[in-house]
Amino acid sequence: xxxxxxxxxxxxxxxxxxxxxxxxxxxxxxxxxxxxxxxxxxxxxxxxxxxxxxxxxxxxxxxxxxxxxxxxxxxxxxxxxxxxxxxxxxxxxxxxxxxxxxxxxxxxxxxxxxxxxxxxxxxxxxxxxxxxxxxxxxxxxxxxxxxxxxxxxxxxxxxxxxxxxxxxxxxxxxxxxxxxxxxxxxxxxxxxxxxxxxxxxxxxxxxxxxxxxxxxxxxxxxxxxxxxxxxxxxxxxxxxxxxxxxxxxxxxxxxxxxxxxxxxxxxxxxxxxxxxxxxxxxxxxxxxxxxxxxxxxxxxxxxxxxxxxxxxxxxxxxxxxxxxxxxxxxxxxxxxxxxxxxxxxxxxxxxxxxxxxxxxxxxxxxxxxxxxxxxxxxxxxxxxxxxxxxxxxx
Amino acid sequence: xxxxxxxxxxxxxxxxxxxxxxxxxxxxxxxxxxxxxxxxxxxxxxxxxxxxxxxxxxxxxxxxxxxxxxxxxxxxxxxxxxxxxxxxxxxxxxxxxxxxxxxxxxxxxxxxxxxxxxxxxxxxx
Numbered sequence: 435x436x437x438x439x440x441x442x443x444x445x446x447x448x449x450x451x452x453x454x455x456x457x458x459x460x461x462x463x464x465x466x467x468x469x470x471x472x473x474x475x476x477x478x479x480x481x482x483x484x485x486x487x488x489x490x491x492x493x494x495x496x497x498x499x500x501x502x503x504x505x506x507x508x509x510x511x512x513x514x515x516x517x518x519x520x521x522x523x524x525x526x527x528x529x530x531x532x533x534x535x536x537x538x539x540x541x542x543x544x545x546x547x548x549x550x551x552x553x554x555x556x557x558x559x560x561x562x563x564x565x566x567x568x569x570x571x572x573x574x575x576x577x578x579x580x581x582x583x584x585x586x587x588x589x590x591x592x593x594x595x596x597x598x599x600x601x602x603x604x605x606x607x608x609x610x611x612x613x614x615x616x617x618x619x620x621x622x623x624x625x626x627x628x629x630x631x632x633x634x635x636x637x638x639x640x641x642x643x644x645x646x647x648x649x650x651x652x653x654x655x656x657x658x659x660x661x662x663x664x665x666x667x668x669x670x671x672x673x674x675x676x677x678x679x680x681x682x683x684x685x686x687x688x689x690x691x692x693x694x695x696x697x698x699x700x701x702x703x704x705x706x707x708x709x710x711x712x713x714x715x716x717x718x719x720x721x722x723x724x725x726x727x728x729x730x731x732x733x734x735x736x737x738x739x740x741x742x743x744x745x746x747x748x749x750x751x752x753x754x755x756x757x758x759x760x761x762x763x764x765x766x767x768x769x770x771x772x773x774x775x776x777x778x779x780x781x782x783x784x785x786x787x788x789x790x791x792x793x794x795x796x797x798x799x800x801x802x803x804x805x806x807x808x809x810x811x812x813x814x815x816x817x818x819x820x821x822x823x824x825x826x827x828x
Numbered sequence: 829x830x831x832x833x834x835x836x837x838x839x840x841x842x843x844x845x846x847x848x849x850x851x852x853x854x855x856x857x858x859x860x861x862x863x864x865x866x867x868x869x870x871x872x873x874x875x876x877x878x879x880x881x882x883x884x885x886x887x888x889x890x891x892x893x894x895x896x897x898x899x900x901x902x903x904x905x906x907x908x909x910x911x912x913x914x915x916x917x918x919x920x921x922x923x924x925x926x927x928x929x930x931x932x933x934x935x936x937x938x939x940x941x942x943x944x945x946x947x948x949x950x951x952x953x
Binding site: 734735736737738739742743746755756764774775776779812813814815816817 | 837840841843846847857861862863864865867868883884885886887888889891892
């Protein structure tokens with residue numbers, strides 16, 4: 435199998451796996467127990483916290499372990515909203531192409547009387563910090579903008595947006611699930627108040643993540659119970675998962691430069707090769723994008739068919755077509771960058787990593803070309819396009 | 829468990845009756861690109877018998893498989909029989925479709941009916 439869906443999830447690193455298995459077997463004490471066996475787990479937990487903090491330039495006290503990106507997003511946004519409401523501020527700024535963990539939380543707040551401004555992400559999938567500043571009002575309590583988009587991979591000007599928020603005294607949260615472990619992130623330099631991350635996106639285990647909360651920013655609980663995580667997140671800590679996340683992150687961050695160089699070159703070859711297909715278009719900015727992300731729209735065909743045929747050829751990929759989501763609308767991300775429905779249905783996301791070989795890259799290119807040509811061969815839409823009955827969009 | 833039955837995958841991978849009939853005497857097209865599914869059916873009817881049928885489809889795996897199966901179910905049959913084709917029959921012949929894909933079988937039924945309507949109109953019926 436050629437695995438080209440690393441934005442969905444990644445393979446656990448050997449080191450993360452070994453760490454996890456060994457802890458499950460031998461270090462199963464509860465970190466809240468006072469005897470030495472429990473305190474051994476406490477040490478592992480705090481060591482992991484220090485590693486995670488170091489990887490993003492934070493203080494260990496500013497790291498809360500969670501179950502993953504969605505929980506972190508929910509807790510960050512709901513906390514900032516609650517703090518805002520107490521101060522009479524009920525306006526939140528975000529973008530139209532956030533992850534659903536953010537958008538659905540904002541929808542919930544909207545029903546509770548919050549005013550939500552969703553900024554335009556423009557054709558290239560990039561948010562303008564100037565537009566963030568223009569949107570800030572007296573009663574803005576939060577700006578939440580993703581670090582990098584999960585579908586089209588565009589990297590947002592986080593540092594500049596953070597600067598704007600700092601200037602206006604507005605809390606700034608970023609969903610960095612796709613960015614952490616893939617591009618440099620430093621919460622101090624990037625002016626970030628709160629940040630969400632998920633271990634399985636950087637070769638760690640599923641069901642583990644963290645939330646960075648800058649000292650002085652108020653945080654409320656989602657889960658009530660024991661005093662774990664300084665009372666901010668109840669529940670016995672997933673020590674093996676957390677420790678595995680920490681080693682995966684440590685490795686990813688120490689290898690960032692090399693990773694970026696190698697994977698970006700493969701990504702650009704993929705983009706170059708797939709661009710040969712007529713009436714296709716790359717989604718999102720060609721350069722300001724994650725090293726491993728390639729996302730295309732092909733006119734005249736539908737995404738799920740592309741995925742099934744690629745699967746037959748042993749290639750695992752993803753699409754923003756409606757048929758892959760179970761809803762009638764295609765990806766909100768593709769619609770947000772201005773792709774019309776007709777074209778958004780025919781999208782393909784390939785997300786590679788450093789284990790993807792040059793040979794695999796060439797196989798992917800050849801397979802995508804073959805599949806697109808085959809499906810266009812019996813598409814009534816394609817027939818109308820080439821006969822001039824319908825106008826090409828791409 | 830796979831998303832689709834073996835039958836669906838077979839008809840998706842090896843669609844039957846794909847293409848165009850140049851001298852078709854009944855053509856129907858349903859769906860729209862905005863929703864992500866378009867099916868076009870071409871019929872060649874002689875002596876009230878569906879002598880030949882071909883299809884073109886823009887859509888997902890189950891849309892392509894449903895089109896293929898629908899053509900198989902009516903090929904060589906009297907027009908009166910083809911008129912009775914239901915989406916349930918298409919889905920059943922495919923060993924079932926996931927609930928949220930049932931509309932694909934509905935579209936296949938509609939495409940056949942639309943082509944038959946066109947045939948009847950051309951014949952002043």
